[in-house]
Amino acid sequence: PQTIFLRDYEAPHHWVRDVALTFRLAPRTTRVISRITFVPNELNRGDLVLNGEELQLIAATVDGAIVNMEVDDTHLRIASADLPQKPFVFEAEVEISPETNTALEGLYMSNGMYCTQCEAEGFRKITYYPDRPDVMGVFTVRVESDLPVLLSNGNPVERGDGFAVWHDPWPKPAYLFALVAGELVNHPGRFTTASGRDVELNIWVRPGDEDKCAFGMEALRKSMKWDEDTYGREYDLDIFNIVAVDDFNMGAMENKGLNIFNSSCVLASKETSTDANFERIEGIIAHEYFHNWTGNRITCRDWFQLCLKEGLTVYRDQMFSGDMRSHAVKRIEEVLALRARQFREDNGPLAHPVRPESFVEINNFYTATVYEKGAEIIGMLRRLIGDEAYRKGCDLYFERHDGEAVTIEDWLKAFEDATGRDLSQFARWYSQAGTPRLKVSESFAEGRLTLTFAQSTPPTPGQPDKAPQVLPIAVGLIGPNGDEVVETRVLEMTEATQSFTFDGLGARPVASILRDFSAPVILEREMDAATRAFLLAHDTDPFQKWEMGRMLAKDTLVALILEDTPPARDYLDAIRAVLTDDSLDPAFRALVLGLPGEDDLAQTLFDAGVTPDPQKIHDARETLRGSLARHLSDALPTVFRQMETGAFVPDADGSGKRALRLSVLSLLTLLDAGKEAKALFSKADNMTEQAGALAALLAAGLGEEELAAFGQMWRHDRLVMDKWFALQVALAAPARAADVARDLSHHPDFTMKNPNRFRAVFGALPGNHAGFHHAGGAAYALLADQIIALDALNPQTAARMTGAFETWRRYDADRQAMIRAALERIRAKTGLSRDVTEMVTRILG
Ligand code: HT7
Ligand code: ZN
16 A cells, blocks of 8 residues: 655645535435536646545536546546646536445445545545645535435525535535434524624434433533633534434544534433543533634644644643543543553554654544644643743634644744744654653752753654653652642753752752643652652642552552562552542542553553563452452441432532542442442442442452343443443453453344444453453454454454554563464455554554
8 A cells, every 4th residue: 555755745736616515315326416616726737636436427527528537446637738727617426325335434324314424535435526634615515315304514505395505604625524414303502602693503313312412512512612711712603513423433523513423422311321421522522612723724734734633622622621620630531541542552563753754544543642642742832831822822823824724833833923932842742753751860958959850762663763852841849748848840851861950948858740740751760659658648739649649559569460569558558548538539539549550550561671461460450459448448438428429410529429439339349249339230320320330340250130230221222232342341350351252242232333332342352451461362363353354344443443452562472473463364364454454564563
């Protein structure tokens, strides 16, 4: 397959002025009639090059006349010599087959409903078009079908018997095109913008799901208000539609005025959704809505600039969620996710810069690095320049580039111009892959504390050498009596090695370094357990406070794994102090009680030069859970009762209490043979507690009956059944995990055609670390079989699943050989997609 390079970017030969599309919908014979006005690009004249895949061309003309054209599997090309050298109209009629489109890209069908997914390059499966984000056009769409609900982008202009016409006045790239047709019902709402525009809001769902839309609607209204208050950005159409679709490759899509959502990311009710689901839905609704400005009004020049819209929009949704809930808790959750997904990626064969320099299949670059590290970069920029300058730079960016398709350079230039700062070194964050290691050493003499930092970034594929990056390091100082003696200060590190001093200190303080996780680095700091416990007790920065508990837990687990050393009493007492401290937010206490995951521990051991043994890691974690349960046995029942919430409200307060209650329950279950968990399972009136109780039982090797009851109770609810599938695999005993997943893949409700269901089983399998890596390699072989089978239907989702193997070089020679064999078997499959081929090749290295 062909590799595309950033350095080869060339402007298109033709711009698009306007596009009129007519869709005559039929499951296997949809006709798409297009009328596109093209304008030659004076600065880069050449042939008309249109993308087109899986299209049956019926007819095409230029200004009404038949002209010579070359058509192959991927393009339609008309030579410049055969084209008018002024604006012209290209008309085409093609036929496509939505019903047989299992890749879920382009126009496809899901439960009898038509829907589209065009990002990144799906529009080319709908009609011939310059399917690249720098070509923006004004779309008018006529949808013809007998289905009752016919939707497209923009505002409705006409509705008649069997048809609807939509017009979107805002020029947009093809990847933001959307169409939906089906038997849907709506949950309506309204929003009046700051300037007085009255906007109709709708969430469209399958009949029966209408009682699960209220939370999403409220999240949408809050997002609209927040973007006005925080960024001065208003909505710009008369209507905003959201549609829930069951078969969807990712979470949601920000099509202009017509967001399409994976139903798991919008439908919510207390009976069927957990607190985590509610939080995620609120965040994703906000994310897609915020794209209206960061992505839609200002879009990307080319797909290498993906982080321009995704990193920024993730950062915006994170800040929104912090404002709606708790910034402290949100930040810890963000760091947990960043380390688990992005650091893991940055540390292995799939490492790539936030702005990659080449790709084979762009769908493989919707990664944690582009999204989450991209968001961290925005956070660092803001930390370095301050809140006011950040807003000034954003305002300038919006004012300067509205309606344009731009680059990271344009983004940074707005901040350089707004602040007068040179951001050329900062820009390395976009081009250098890998997670910087930051070593710190400390000295104290005559009231002066000196912190000396040294940064280095390990080699990553294609990038052997790295230059120093700009690191904002937030530091505060805690005096020996536990009081904060110096409040948070942001040190700006630009050199490979650099020292910073704090003067006028009476006694030697304890430094709290990298507060709020001010830069996405791995901090290497020598620190004894007593100092960690001191900061856990006294740090005023919630992230650092949590981090100290985390490190104590990690050290305890590593000592258990390597030397069988039982947990130190000091550690257990420190955890008890947090658990029983009523002045602390329950959500925070739950986070401190949570132990590092097995994958995290495997990486920690590998970094320390030890080959991880997955079973040993699993056993050590279970041993520590047992020790904690016994040590805290008197406190657990009390906290369990204190955290009862009464009526279910999916807010920060309620979800925090339930999180702590369930963490406690998971330990209690190890002591009471599941008595409390069984009782909670049967009386719970909400999914958080019902699924939490079931998880506690399964983790303790109990809960057979409850599992069966859960499956029976929810057999008609596809989203809850996804939980039923996933829990069994995630919490299976390591020796049984592959068998459980295999058996579930033969369950009558298992289908490969639904990505949510596939992920529930085969996304959960690598999540069961000791199960996935169980000796013998059954899980590796099973996952490889499944990826091969899925690839024939849905290459995009199949390619994502290969990431399970990205850490293969951590393990022993036997495991490496088995994983290599699995990957090579996938790669050898005839007809393998470009998506999976690229991923497997990169992972093998
Ligand atoms: N911008 C979207 C990314 C996306 C996507 C969404 C659904 C299906 C396939 C997709 N390919 C790319 C989602 C977002 O980041 O908001
Ligand atoms: Zn996005």
